[in-house]
Amino acid sequence: xxxxxxxxxxxxxxxxxxxxxxxxxxxxxxxxxxxxxxxxxxxxxxxxxxxxxxxxxxxxxxxxxxxxxxxxxxxxxxxxxxxxxxxxxxxxxxxxxxxxxxxxxxxxxxxxxxxxxxxxxxxxxxxxxxxxxxxxxxxxxxxxxxxxxxxxxxxxxxxxxxxxxxxxxxxxxxxxxxxxxxxxxxxxxxxxxxxxxxxxxxxxxxxxxxxxxxxxxxxxxxxxxxxxxxxxxxxxxxxxxxxxxxxxxxxxxxxxxxxxxxxxxxxxxxxxxxxxxxxxxxxxxxxxxxxxxxxxxxxxxxxxxxxxxxxxxxxxxxxxxxxxxxxxxxxxxxxxxxxxxxxxxxxxxxxxxxxxxxxxxxxxxxxxxxxxxxxxxxxxxxxxxxxxxxxxxxxxxxxxxxxxxxxxxxxxxxxxx
Amino acid sequence: xxxxxxxxxxxxxxxxxxxxxxxxxxxxxxxxxxxxxxxxxxxxxxxxxxxxxxxxxxxxxxxxxxxxxxxxxxxxxxxxxxxxxxxxxxxxxxxxxxxxxxxxxxxxxxxxxxxxxxxxxxxxxxxxxxxxxxxxxxxxxxxxxxxxxxxxxxxxxxxxxxxxxxxxxxxxxxxxxxxxxxxxxxxxxxxxxxxxxxxxxxxxxxxxxxxxxxxxxxxxxxxxxxxxxxxxxxxxxxxxxxxxxxxxxxxxxxxxxxxxxxxxxxxxxxxxxxxxxxxxxxxxxxxxxxxxxxxxxxxxxxxxxxxxxxxxxxxxxxxxxxxxxxxxxxxxxxxxxxxxxxxxxxxxxxxxxxxxxxxxxxxxxxxxxxxxxxxxxxxxxxxxxxxxxxxxxxxxxxxxxxxxxxxxxxxxxxxxxxxxxxxxxxxxxxxxxxxxxxxxxxxx
Numbered sequence: 001x002x003x004x005x006x007x008x009x010x011x012x013x014x015x016x017x018x019x020x021x022x023x024x025x026x027x028x029x030x031x032x033x034x035x036x037x038x039x040x041x042x043x044x045x046x047x048x049x050x051x052x053x054x055x056x057x058x059x060x061x062x063x064x065x066x067x068x069x070x071x072x073x074x075x076x077x078x079x080x081x082x083x084x085x086x087x088x089x090x091x092x093x094x095x096x097x098x099x100x101x102x103x104x105x106x107x108x109x110x111x112x113x114x115x116x117x118x119x120x121x122x123x124x125x126x127x128x129x130x131x132x133x134x135x136x137x138x139x140x141x142x143x144x145x146x147x148x149x150x151x152x153x154x155x156x157x158x159x160x161x162x163x164x165x166x167x168x169x170x171x172x173x174x175x176x177x178x179x180x181x182x183x184x185x186x187x188x189x190x191x192x193x194x195x196x197x198x199x200x201x202x203x204x205x206x207x208x209x210x211x212x213x214x215x216x217x218x219x220x221x222x223x224x225x226x227x228x229x230x231x232x233x234x235x236x237x238x239x240x241x242x243x244x245x246x247x248x249x250x251x252x253x254x255x256x257x258x259x260x261x262x263x264x265x266x267x268x269x270x271x272x273x274x275x276x277x278x279x280x281x282x283x284x285x286x287x288x289x290x291x292x293x294x295x296x297x298x299x300x301x302x303x304x305x306x307x308x309x310x311x312x313x314x315x316x317x318x319x320x321x322x323x324x325x326x327x328x329x330x331x332x333x334x335x336x337x338x339x340x341x342x343x344x345x346x347x348x349x350x351x352x353x354x355x356x357x358x359x360x361x362x363x364x365x366x367x368x369x370x371x372x373x374x375x376x377x378x379x380x381x382x383x384x385x386x387x388x389x390x391x392x393x394x395x396x397x398x399x400x401x402x403x404x405x406x407x408x409x410x411x412x413x414x415x416x417x
Numbered sequence: 418x419x420x421x422x423x424x425x426x427x428x429x430x431x432x433x434x435x436x437x438x439x440x441x442x443x444x445x446x447x448x449x450x451x452x453x454x455x456x457x458x459x460x461x462x463x464x465x466x467x468x469x470x471x472x473x474x475x476x477x478x479x480x481x482x483x484x485x486x487x488x489x490x491x492x493x494x495x496x497x498x499x500x501x502x503x504x505x506x507x508x509x510x511x512x513x514x515x516x517x518x519x520x521x522x523x524x525x526x527x528x529x530x531x532x533x534x535x536x537x538x539x540x541x542x543x544x545x546x547x548x549x550x551x552x553x554x555x556x557x558x559x560x561x562x563x564x565x566x567x568x569x570x571x572x573x574x575x576x577x578x579x580x581x582x583x584x585x586x587x588x589x590x591x592x593x594x595x596x597x598x599x600x601x602x603x604x605x606x607x608x609x610x611x612x613x614x615x616x617x618x619x620x621x622x623x624x625x626x627x628x629x630x631x632x633x634x635x636x637x638x639x640x641x642x643x644x645x646x647x648x649x650x651x652x653x654x655x656x657x658x659x660x661x662x663x664x665x666x667x668x669x670x671x672x673x674x675x676x677x678x679x680x681x682x683x684x685x686x687x688x689x690x691x692x693x694x695x696x697x698x699x700x701x702x703x704x705x706x707x708x709x710x711x712x713x714x715x716x717x718x719x720x721x722x723x724x725x726x727x728x729x730x731x732x733x734x735x736x737x738x739x740x741x742x743x744x745x746x747x748x749x750x751x752x753x754x755x756x757x758x759x760x761x762x763x764x765x766x767x768x769x770x771x772x773x774x775x776x777x778x779x780x781x782x783x784x785x786x787x788x789x790x791x792x793x794x795x796x797x798x799x800x801x802x803x804x805x806x807x808x809x810x811x812x813x814x815x816x817x818x819x820x821x822x823x824x825x826x827x828x829x830x831x832x833x834x835x836x837x838x839x840x841x842x843x844x845x846x847x848x849x850x851x852x853x854x855x856x857x858x859x860x861x
Contacts, residue, residue: 274770
């Protein structure tokens with residue numbers, strides 16, 4: 001009777017999917033409930049661990065700086081081995097899609113805005129674009145894809161001090177798509193190559209190509225067959241081809257979403273795409289069910305152990321109004337200054353307190369109430385719903401999700417076995 | 418504007434406090450931050466570069482419309498109402514609600530009421546009326562509807578594609594069969610017997626009201642009969658209340674007035690039963706979608722929230738109320754026809770969080786191997802794929818599903834949606850079954 005599993009994970013981002021896989025590895029039956037489609041379509045596809053130290057210094061090796069982090073930082077709570085375990089799980093999911101696993105050191109990747117970003121793993125499609133590589137690069141944009149202005153990005157890259165000459169050029173994409181064509185149209189046209197789009201694009205690029213040994217494109221080079229698309233362009237241009245990660249909707253993010261979904265299917269994890277709006281307890285400090293809203297209907301999903309991985313302010317794992325910031329699913333305590341004018345600083349790029357808002361967890365990742373007592377014995381948190389770190393400033397978003405997701409999921413799974 | 422400033426004189430709040438009749442679309446438009454994720458999920462925009470996609474049809478068009486001389490763009494009629502954008506949006510924008518409202522406004526203000534397109538759409542949207550008439554003379558209708566010269570004429574004059582074969586009308590409708598089984602009284606008898614057999618309280622309060630929809634009544638009564646058998650097996654007494662079209666084809670054609678008229682009948686008859694303690698169940702996922710989501714989003718009818726909150730998809734109901742998974746795990750299907758099934762999850766099932774349900778239920782069912790054919794849209798979207806000018810788009814969208822069906826083992830398909838089933842059959846020649854038929858084969 002009823003919908004019942006060993007472990008219920010709430011949240012379908014990297015933290016939730018990682019937690020679900022880790023719990024399934026422990027032998028638990030796992031269900032993942034996600035409010036909407038995974039937010040991976042919003043992710044650049046770069047997998048950061050720690051790009052900047054607390055003093056703002058660019059880090060060559062994220063593991064060198066772990067001891068400098070404040071004691072309530074998620075990394076300080078779970079430790080270096082948990083980060084390594086999270087990355088190992090990621091590598092198993094991403095397989096050939098990703099690079100960077102050969103070293104613990106950060107790689108430097110160009111972004112579509114022309115900045116350079118330190119990251120631990122990057123799509124194989126972006127590999128030839130490394131900013132530490134001293135070969136000159138031509139960046140190519142498409143007239144109808146306004147999110148990537150190649151000449152401007154090239155200028156910014158040079159201003160950032162990259163050790164190579166960067167030049168930008170704009171071409172029209174074969175088939176002349178509409179002015180606001182969605183990114184997947186470019187990707188699918190190149191995947192299918194029905195009207196020879198790969199060759200026609202290469203021919204247009206060849207006209208502006210001046211022998212640069214590598215050529216960068218906005219990250220729309222295929223959804224299903226990115227390696228084939230790149231290989232075809234490389235053969236025609238006689239140069240290495242790379243993708244520059246883009247904003248949403250992001251093809252590297254979509255490819256990663258599919259890789260995670262395949263891994264979840266293999267692990268026997270069932271996924272439900274509806275929001276959790278309430279919970280039930282056994283009256284003795286344990287959660288018994290998460291109540292899933294299904295178009296009006298409220299349906300309890302029972303489990304022995306739960307993982308909260310609903311994301312932060314962006315993913316809507318945290319909700320706020322003028323009165324307070326809340327964790328809306330299990331109503332866990334979110335530490336915050338009482339006066340909302342203390343939530344932020346006036347300097348836009350100042351150290352913003354709100355960026356660190358989130359549930360308060362101990363080293364077992366169990367959320368705690370305002371008196372430091374565990375909220376629910378069988379609830380753990382993972383990813384950016386956890387407070388105590390500013391992922392945007394320190395470039396640690398995916399790394400924290402992997403490390404805490406893996407740790408919370410494994411612990412939740414082990415509890416039920 | 419910061420909360421410290423007071424609004425200037427030329428600031429005009431728009432529909433923040435709407436009248437009771439019109440849904441307030443302002444919050445949806447404000448919540449959209451233009452991430453375009455919906456556009457990458459739109460099956461129509463995927464194959465038709467001229468279609469501006471859900472972000473434009475929803476929040477952007479709503480904003481443009483604030484200007485007095487702006488009318489709804491005719492591209493709205495290309496939206497197939499698959500509602501995939503709803504579950505894609507990370508920001509809870511009610512995209513399908515905005516599309517339904519814009520489409521209704523377009524039909525009301527831009528489409529000539531004497532045009533053939535209007536009447537073609539109206540006839541397609543009011544499928545129930547045609548089906549009702551045809552069911553009086555099913556054999557003649559089956560012949561006449563697929564009679565070559567007549568179909569040629571229908572395409573030329575009305576724009577109903579002649580590529581598709583009209584679905585067959587059953588020689589006995591489900592409701593006729595239901596009456597022959599003794600109606601509600603017969604069901605009560607059988608349910609009591611089942612409860613006794615199951616060792617349950619014979620007087621247990623297990624009562625459901627079945628919303629069968631038009632298709633299961635006129636075309637595929639075997640789906641409705643399976644539902645009856647399965648629910649009675651679990652000891653439920655059924656009633657089959659008076660009902661009209663759920664409204665799905667009317668929303669998709671911008672005929673909101675027609676839809677509301679039908680909704681009033683449905684809400685009234687289902688609502689009365691819910692008040693008496695019945696739960697409402699549906700076997701068609703577009704019908705359940707309409708009752709659960711579109712009704713409260715679009716209409717203001719007394720009791721509509723109660724109906725929405727107490728309507729269930731049939732298998733979901735049994736999954737939650739009974740040990741359906743357990744019983745299926747202990748059962749076996751001997752019908753070789755059902756041994757390998759290529760399952761397609763309808764868009765409207767996906768949006769109710771039901772896309773994994775059938776496969777999960779049949780995981781441990783001996784004698785059945787169900788395989789997912791991927792997450793693409795079937796492309797027919799009810800009446801959409803029946804329109805001569807949309808047929809090609811519809812088939813292009815369906816291509817991915819057809820390919821995956823061909824790759825799957827076995828040559829029988831499975832889905833919850835009657836028009837998806839039509840498209841699956843049209844694209845592959847497979848026979849298509851409903852999950853309820855499989856459950857009935859396993860348990861009854």
